[in-house]
Amino acid sequence: MIRVGIYGATGYTGFELIKVLVRHPAVEIVFATARSDVGKRLCDIFPTMLTTPLVAVDQADLAAADLVFTCLPHNAPELVPLVQRALDAGKRVIDFSDTFRLRDPDDYERRRGWPHPAPELLTAAVYGLPELHREAIRTAQLVANTGCYPLTAILPLWPLVNADLFADATVIVDSKSGVSGAGRALSLKTHFGETHETFSAYNVGRTHRHLGEMEQETGLHIIFSPHLLPVYRGILSTIYVNLRSTATLAEVRAAYDVYRNEPFMRLLPEGRLPELRHVQQTMYLALGIQPVEGDPGRYIIVSVLDNLLKGASGQAVQSMNVMFGLEETLGLV
Secondary structure, eight states: OEEEEEESTTSHHHHHHHHHHTTOTTEEEEEEBOSSOTTOBHHHHSSSSOOOBOBOGGGOOGGGOSEEEEOOOTTOTTHHHHHHHHHHTTOEEEEOSSTTOOSOHHHHHHHHSSOOSOHHHHHHOEEEOHHHHHHHHHTOSEEEEOOHHHHHHHHHHHHHHHTTOEEEEEEEEEEEEOGGGGOSSOOGGGSHHHHTTOOEEOSTBTTOTTHHHHHHHHOOEEEEEEEEOSSSSOEEEEEEEEEOTTOOHHHHHHGGGGGTTOTTEEEOOTTOOOOGGGTTTSSOEEEEEEEOTTSTTEEEEEEEEOTTTTTTHHHHHHHHHHHTTOOTTTTTO
16 A cells, blocks of 8 residues: 655645545555644535545654655745655655746746755656656656646647647647636635636736746747636647648647557547546546648647646646556546
8 A cells, every 4th residue: 555645635636636545446545734624624624525634734644654745835835845854754755836847947947036945856856747757757756746737738739749740839828727726725816706707818928837847848939828717627728839831630640649558648539629528527638639721730739638637636646656656547547
């Protein structure tokens, strides 16, 4: 059994993680922490039968764990010290924030505006995307779990980069996310009255904090426009690419053969595009490709995933399975 600890169990991703782990046949949860709900059980917070007790961080039995998941906000001041403490204790770590996703400390400082608090961890972390970094994840001590928005861009774009099909390295990614992607912390923009029966864009162009990992993993120049959908879960991204004018649809689709053995990747049949309902409550990333009629080389890709599963908690468990030599789909299908 893999003994796991969870820091930050009552956020959307922490709760989703526990729901996955309690049905995982090779996992035992040894602790789950919370900030304001110490002493309660998970079923006291959410309408669930899960009786997992919630403890304070200083009550967590780190020695009992083989692996810890840190499901804390990106800017939580306790995050980096917690990760350092776990690694120093010889524990493996999967972190849900974007704190360790960029490999280059200089790139981190340029994009964030301040130096990384532990650059030695930044360079040691493995980006938690098994489809691209499976072998590095196997032996990693620290895995930086991927962002949900970036996954909907990186996985559709990487095969085209790998096949050297691009004529223009500038790509437009237009994404729409359910409100759970913003986390459970109170925020005016995710209140019901602010999201119901409306549709809004934010941090458009080249300002979103997750842009760096998209460009790091693809090598492309990306213009990114995220939007907030009035739904709870799911992300749909529409991606506009300019490929070589001679690139046929058959050639473009053939580039995705690199995913033919990937358990959670689905390329839809020609002429079909995915919808949120196709992937909600699943681990699948589904995508469809359509040429722009009368404009050789220009293609539109639509990709969808569940931001809480393939985009967060399920993705972390997929990496955990790889790290411990288990069947990659264990506990996820």
